[in-house]
Amino acid sequence: MNVKCPSDFMSPDLHHEYRIALVNMDDLGITTGIILGLGSVLSYLPQVLKLFKRRSVLGINFIFIFFCTLNQFFAAANALILNLPKTIACAQVGFGKCYSSLLAMLQITGLWVMFFPVPLLFILFHNNYESIKSRRQSKREQKKYKLYAFMYALIVLDVVVVALIATVSISIQGPCSVIARTLAQILGVVSGIIVLFQWLPQIYSTYRFKGAGSISVITLAVQAPGGFINVAFMIFISKEKFSTWFSFFVNTIQVIILFTMIIYYHLKSKIKMKNKKKYSIDLKENEPLISNKNINNNVNNSKNQKYV
Numbered sequence: 001m002n003v004k005c006p007s008d009f010m011s012p013d014l015h016h017e018y019r020i021a022l023v024n025m026d027d028l029g030i031t032t033g034i035i036l037g038l039g040s041v042l043s044y045l046p047q048v049l050k051l052f053k054r055r056s057v058l059g060i061n062f063i064f065i066f067f068c069t070l071n072q073f074f075a076a077a078n079a080l081i082l083n084l085p086k087t088i089a090c091a092q093v094g095f096g097k098c099y100s101s102l103l104a105m106l107q108i109t110g111l112w113v114m115f116f117p118v119p120l121l122f123i124l125f126h127n128n129y130e131s132i133k134s135r136r137q138s139k140r141e142q143k144k145y146k147l148y149a150f151m152y153a154l155i156v157l158d159v160v161v162v163a164l165i166a167t168v169s170i171s172i173q174g175p176c177s178v179i180a181r182t183l184a185q186i187l188g189v190v191s192g193i194i195v196l197f198q199w200l201p202q203i204y205s206t207y208r209f210k211g212a213g214s215i216s217v218i219t220l221a222v223q224a225p226g227g228f229i230n231v232a233f234m235i236f237i238s239k240e241k242f243s244t245w246f247s248f249f250v251n252t253i254q255v256i257i258l259f260t261m262i263i264y265y266h267l268k269s270k271i272k273m274k275n276k277k278k279y280s281i282d283l284k285e286n287e288p289l290i291s292n293k294n295i296n297n298n299v300n301n302s303k304n305q306k307y308v
Helices: 015-021 027-042 045-054 062-082 084-093 095-115 118-124 129-133 139-173 178-194 200-209 217-237 242-286 292-306
Strands: none
Touching (some): 027 095, 027 217, 045 118, 045 217, 062 084, 062 095, 062 118, 062 178, 062 200, 084 095, 095 217, 139 178
């Protein structure tokens, strides 16, 4: 049975023609893609480890985590569906000849997998978790905690619904399912919309907190410059669709803003502590060797000795 793909693909008519979807990439491009992929995925590791180490989410905004998790999933679903013909081509030519065409997809999917546990960790390590469990916390805090749990359930539900629609449509219409690819385009657009404001809650929280808190500076330091390199790789080397790389471009801009704010507050705090320490030292240096109280005591002792 012949299966045609939408016009935005190369319209292979037969299964064995899916190989034309593969992107030719030289050794430099492959090496760059592997390095960028590993760097991007591992950049979230310091954040996860910091949450485990501190067991605190101080300074982290859950609304940001919610939107970021949704954005990561929508981007991953977009890449997985649109790159399905390339994945099928691997069965024809072998993984050794096709993996370079899947680097961007593997990177985007890896980012989602790495970030997916973060909202759950936020709920588990929420500062008021124990007191909420024991019902000693205010009703307001209990409602807030329940809201976080509900939003996390929405994330899981989104994953299940999208996976179900894509699986059923692909099973019926084949790898180039119009329904699945339309869904992928919609998810890509939604991802691009979400990324426009997903960092704003965290930027606001950092502005109020005046510091990094439980946010990993190492993660931001890697993602800030690496984001632009990733976007360039997706556009010029991996030849990804606009709906795939646009969200990463906007995301990088906001990461740089947040990273700059944290560095600014860190330097400001360091200068303030340095000036405070210097002021304390100056006060000690200006103190007299003998205080007025000691002088008066010595004078009184001398008078007493005189009249003895």
